[in-house]
Structure formats: C-alpha cells, structure tokens
Amino acid sequence: MTFSFPRVALAAVAVGVLALSACSGDATGAGAGSSAEDTGATTLKLWHYESANGAMGAAWDKAIEIFKKEHPGVTVEFERKAFEQIQQNAGMILNSTEGPDLMEYNKGNATAGLLASQGLLTDLTAEAQKRGWDKKLSPSLQTTAKYDDKGVMGGNTWYGVPNYGEYVMVYYNKDLFTKNGVALPKTFAELESALAAFKAKGIAGLGMSGAEYPAGQLYYQLALSKADRSFVNNYQLYKGPVDFKADPLKYGAETFDSWVKAGYIAKDTASAKAEDMGTAFIAGKTPMIVSGSWWFGRFNDEIKGFDWGTMLFPGNTLNAGSSGNLWVVPTNSKAKSLAYDFIDITMRPEVQNILGEKGGLPVAGDPSQIKDPRTRQMTENFATLLKQDGLAFYPDWPVPGYYDVIVSSLQGLINQSKDPSAVLASLEKPYQDGVKEMQSK
Numbered sequence: 001m002t003f004s005f006p007r008v009a010l011a012a013v014a015v016g017v018l019a020l021s022a023c024s025g026d027a028t029g030a031g032a033g034s035s036a037e038d039t040g041a042t043t044l045k046l047w048h049y050e051s052a053n054g055a056m057g058a059a060w061d062k063a064i065e066i067f068k069k070e071h072p073g074v075t076v077e078f079e080r081k082a083f084e085q086i087q088q089n090a091g092m093i094l095n096s097t098e099g100p101d102l103m104e105y106n107k108g109n110a111t112a113g114l115l116a117s118q119g120l121l122t123d124l125t126a127e128a129q130k131r132g133w134d135k136k137l138s139p140s141l142q143t144t145a146k147y148d149d150k151g152v153m154g155g156n157t158w159y160g161v162p163n164y165g166e167y168v169m170v171y172y173n174k175d176l177f178t179k180n181g182v183a184l185p186k187t188f189a190e191l192e193s194a195l196a197a198f199k200a201k202g203i204a205g206l207g208m209s210g211a212e213y214p215a216g217q218l219y220y221q222l223a224l225s226k227a228d229r230s231f232v233n234n235y236q237l238y239k240g241p242v243d244f245k246a247d248p249l250k251y252g253a254e255t256f257d258s259w260v261k262a263g264y265i266a267k268d269t270a271s272a273k274a275e276d277m278g279t280a281f282i283a284g285k286t287p288m289i290v291s292g293s294w295w296f297g298r299f300n301d302e303i304k305g306f307d308w309g310t311m312l313f314p315g316n317t318l319n320a321g322s323s324g325n326l327w328v329v330p331t332n333s334k335a336k337s338l339a340y341d342f343i344d345i346t347m348r349p350e351v352q353n354i355l356g357e358k359g360g361l362p363v364a365g366d367p368s369q370i371k372d373p374r375t376r377q378m379t380e381n382f383a384t385l386l387k388q389d390g391l392a393f394y395p396d397w398p399v400p401g402y403y404d405v406i407v408s409s410l411q412g413l414i415n416q417s418k419d420p421s422a423v424l425a426s427l428e429k430p431y432q433d434g435v436k437e438m439q440s441k
Contacts, residue, residue, distance in 0.1 A: 041101075041335035043075045044342060048104035049083045055297070055360025056164060056324070062354050063345045070345075074338060087111070094120040094330045102339035105328045107144035107160065109152055109438070110400055112326055116159040117151030117441075122329040124158040127340045133161055136347055136364045140391035141165065141323045143237075150441045154237040160326025163346045165361045166293045167321025167385055168217050169378070170313055175306040176203075176287045188225055188315035195264040198287055204263060207286035208414065209277040210270035213396075213403070215256075215410040217320050218290050220395040223252030224318040232318065232392045238435055244428035245421075253420035257413050270414035292321075296359050296378055310378050312385070318392040319385060323363070399434025 044067070050056040064076050079100075086093075087106060093099045094115060105112055115121050128134045128145075137145065145162060148155030177184055177194075180201050185191040198205035208214060224232075226248035234240040244250070259265050269277070278295060280286045284306045290313065299308065313319055327346070329339045345351060352365035359375050361382045370376040385391055396403040409426045412418030418426070 041338055042073055043077055044071075044102065044335050044338040045077045045079075045100040046102050046342065047079050047081050047086070047100040049081045049086060050104070052080070055355050055358035058358055059164075059351050059354040059360060060346065063342060063351050066345050066348075066350070067342050071338065071341070090115060091118065091120065094332065097332055099330050099332060101329070101333040101335040102342055103328055103330065104325050105160065107153070107162065107323060107326050108397060109147075112144075112160050112328060113147045113151030113153055115151075115328070116147045116157070117149065120331055121159045122331055122333065122336060124161065124329065124340075125156075127343075128158045128161065131340070131344050131347075133158075133343075133347065137162070137323075138363075138386045138389055138391075140389050140393075141363055141386065143393070144323045145326060150438070152237065152438065154233075160328045161343050161347075162323030162326050163343075163352070163363055164324040164355050165321065165363055165382060165386070165391070166324055167319055167361070167382055167391065168221060168290060168292050168313070169310045169319070169381065170288055170290055171281060171295065171299065171308065171310055172288045173281070173284060173286065173306055173308050175284070175308075180287075182287070184311070185314045191314045194287075195259065196262070199263045203287065204266040205287045206259070206265050207277045207280050207289040208265045208269035209272045209274045210407075210411045210414040211272055212274040212407065214274055214277055214289070214291050215414060216395050216403075216406040217292070219252045219256050219406075219410055219413075220320050220392075221252075221290060221313050221316065222255045223248040224320070224392055225313070225316050226251045227318055227392070229318070229389070236393050236398055238398075238439060242431070244424045244431070249424060249427075250420070253413065253423050256410070257420045257423075260414055260416065265414065267415055270411045293359075293361055293378065293382070296375075300359065300374065309374060310381065312381050316390075317388055318390050320394050321385065321391040322393050323391075324361070399431060399438060402430060402434060405430045 048060060050060065064078060068076060086103070090105060105115070112121070134142065141162060143154045145160045146155050146158050147153055148157070172184065180198060180203070182194050182197045183190070185194045195205040208218070230240070231248060235242050260267060277289055277291070278298070281289050282299065282302050296310070327343045329336055333339055347364055349366065352362035353369050355362040356365040356367060356370050356379050357375065359378065361379060363386070365379070367376050367379040367383055370379055396406050405427060409423045413420065413423055
C-alpha cells in the first residue's frame with residue numbers, strides 16, 4: 001500500500017473476475033501504424049480497472065470509440081479488472097501468452113519497475129519519441145514512466161505512458177473561514193497565521209488522519225517547503241545521500257510537532273483513518289485538510305451544506321504528487337502497434353478534455369475548456385505544478401514497506417509519545433537499509 005494510489009477510488013473500482021482468454025490476430029487489415037511485429041492483428045485486448053462513471057473510465061470509453069472509427073475491422077476486447085487482482089497477479093499473467101495487449105498498471109519501483117526489470121514490459125522509448133509523448137509530459141511525469149535496468153524509476157527507458165495525474169493540495173471550507181473572520185492564506189506564513197486564528201476560536205484548523213497516509217503527506221509537504229529538486233532526486237531516486245538529521249526532513253518533523261503542540265492538529269487524530277478525516281470535512285467540521293486530488297470527485301458529489309475550494313499548499317513550489325497509473329504494453333502483446341495507437345488517442349485533446357471536465361487532471365488538456373469553476377481551479381493548479389516541474393512523488397515511494405514505517409512514526413508525533421529527533425531516527429534506518437537493498441539488486 002502506498003500514498004500513490006487513490007484510496008477513496010479503491011472503493012469505486014469495479015470488482016471483475018480475472019478471466020484469461022487467448023488473443024486472436026491472424027487475419028489481415030490492422031489499423032494505422034501497424035508494424036512487422038503484429039501486421040494483420042485484428043484484435044486489441046485491453047484491460048483497465050477504472051470505474052465506468054469515473055473520469056478515466058469515461059475518457060477511455062471515448063478513446064475506444066475513436067479507436068474503433070479509425071481502425072475498421074479491428075475488434076476491441078475490453079475487460080474491466082479489479083485493481084488488487086491485477087496488482088497481485090500481473091507477473092504471472094504477463095509471463096504467459098494469455099494476457100492483454102494493453103493494460104493499465106500502477107507506477108513505481110515495486111510495480112511497473114519490477115515488471116520492466118523482469119522483461120515483461122515492452123520498451124516504448126522509440127514510440128514516445130516518434131509520437132511526441134516525450135514533449136507532452138513534463139520531466140516529473142516522465143520519471144514514473146521511465147525505469148532503469150533494476151526497475152528504479154527515473155531511468156532512461158520508457159515502459160509506460162500516463163495520461164492523467166494526481167497531487168496533494170489544501171481543501172478548505174470557505175464558510176468556516178468567513179464565519180470566523182479568517183483570511184485565506186496565500187503564503188506559508190499566512191497559513192500558520194490562519195491556523196493560529198482558528199485555534200484562538202477553539203478550533204483545530206487542520207483535519208488529520210494519523211492511522212493512514214494523510215500524516216505522512218503533511219510531513220512531506222512541510223519538508224518540501226524547504227526542499228529543491230536535488231533533494232527529491234536524492235530521496236526518491238538515490239542520486240545522492242539523504243540526511244535525516246538536517247533540513248528539509250528535520251524541518252518537516254519539527255514543524256509538524258510544533259503544529260500539534262500549538263493545537264492546530266488535534267492529538268486524538270492519531271488513531272483516525274483517512275475516511276474519518278474526509279467525512280469530518282464533508283460534514284463541515286474542519287476548516288482545512290491536506291490530501292490528494294482523489295478526494296475531489298467525492299467532495300464534489302457529497303458536500304451540499306457549505307462552500308469549499310482547493311488551493312496549492314501555500315508557498316510550496318514542490319508538492320507531493322505524480323503521474324497517474326500507466327498504460328503498459330506487455331512483451332507478449334500480439335498487437336503492439338494497435339496498442340501504441342490507442343495510447344496516442346488517449347493523449348488527444350478530445351479525450352484529455354473529458355478527463356479535465358470530470359476532475360481527472362489531464363496531462364495535456366486545456367483547463368479553459370472546463371465549465372465547472374471548482375474543477376477548473378483544481379486543474380489549473382495542476383497545470384501550474386506541471387509548468388514548474390513541481391511534482392515530488394510520495395514519501396513512502398523510495399523503498400518497499402516504508403508506508404507502515406511512516407504511519408507508525410508520525411503517530412508518535414500526533415500523540416506526543418515521540419519527539420521529532422526520535423521520529424526521524426525511526427524513519428532513517430528503514431530508509432537507508434531499503435536503499436542499500438535496492439541498489440544491490
């Protein structure tokens with residue numbers, strides 16, 4: 001489990017049966033872009049795990065429609081799978097000849113990177129350059145699409161293509177700000193002033209979940225307020241040493257601790273789950289939460305009693321976030337050129353704009369085409385992040401098992417059972433041990 005995959009979305013993922021059926025493709029009449037490796041393929045077998053009424057599901061339905069029009073004589077065999085089934089069985093499936101020609105798969109070292117290092121995914125580098133995907137995706141988005149020979153992201157070889165993104169932001173209750181006479185913050189100093197103003201009214205200004213990912217996201221956001229791209233590269237991609245006794249990680253832990261001591265974060269949230277944090281915000285009880293774009297659709301649907309909005313974490317250039325999941329082409333695909341054509345269609349404006357309209361954060365869309373003001377604002381903020389190359393991934397990504405380490409360590413800050421130096425020490429050893437293990441592969 002990582003901070004990267006939308007937990008709220010998991011509940012909406014359709015649970016499908018992992019049925020395996022062989023690809024066909026021995027006739028003629030393949031669509032545009034066919035190559036010698038699959039000339040004559042008349043079937044594209046496509047798997048993804050997005051819900052039919054979600055942003056990605058709707059956009060990719062449109063892509064299928066376009067693909068069929070442009071590839072007469074080609075059949076699209078689409079199957080909606082469950083995320084956990086693909087996650088747990090991908091290696092076995094792709095090692096056989098029974099898998100899909102094109103599949104959505106989770107980004108990261110332990111997922112797409114692992115399959116790439118095992119030779120199960122097709123090298124997409126030439127296609128990315130030929131079709132301009134390398135121009136449409138910002139450097140930080142490309143990081144999750146490219147891996148080295150050990151399966152570590154940020155390498156030189158394209159093994160996947162994302163067409164949507166996600167990021168961590170501040171959700172705020174406009175009515176609570178107005179009712180309490182607190183100004184919306186535009187800088188980090190103003191954010192702290194707003195938290196102090198709410199505390200003076202007897203309100204903990206920041207909702208929290210200590211039992212799951214939100215605490216780690218806040219700690220990382222605070223650290224990123226003092227970080228630069230070189231820190232991100234060192235922490236996430238092993239480009240250099242990481243010092244847990246110095247800023248920015250020291251600043252992140254110490255500032256988190258100071259916010260708890262000041263009453264900006266309630267100590268009883270140490271055992272709260274992300275769902276508890278989210279439902280408290282939906283109920284209008286919390287002025288602000290810091291969490292991911294995956295909450296947006298649910299908040300848009302369920303919040304009825306007050307006005308709310310989103311903003312980038314005040315003062316930060318770097319923010320937790322990344323590309324969305326990847327389109328990957330299995331090495332055993334029998335219709336690779338058709339798969340490349342489909343990926344290319346998902347990058348077109350007509351598909352990207354559907355993503356944007358439904359809150360799916362397109363990587364190559366036009367926010368000005370989005371009618372809903374709140375959705376447009378969130379998408380414009382994401383475009384700002386892409387323009388400044390501001391996606392810094394998630395704090396648990398560097399090494400396997402780090403998610404649980406971060407959760408348990410930061411609970412100690414919220415319930416005040418550990419001081420910042422003890423928390424940083426508990427974070428350091430698993431990180432350093434994990435990096436050594438990854439580098440020795």
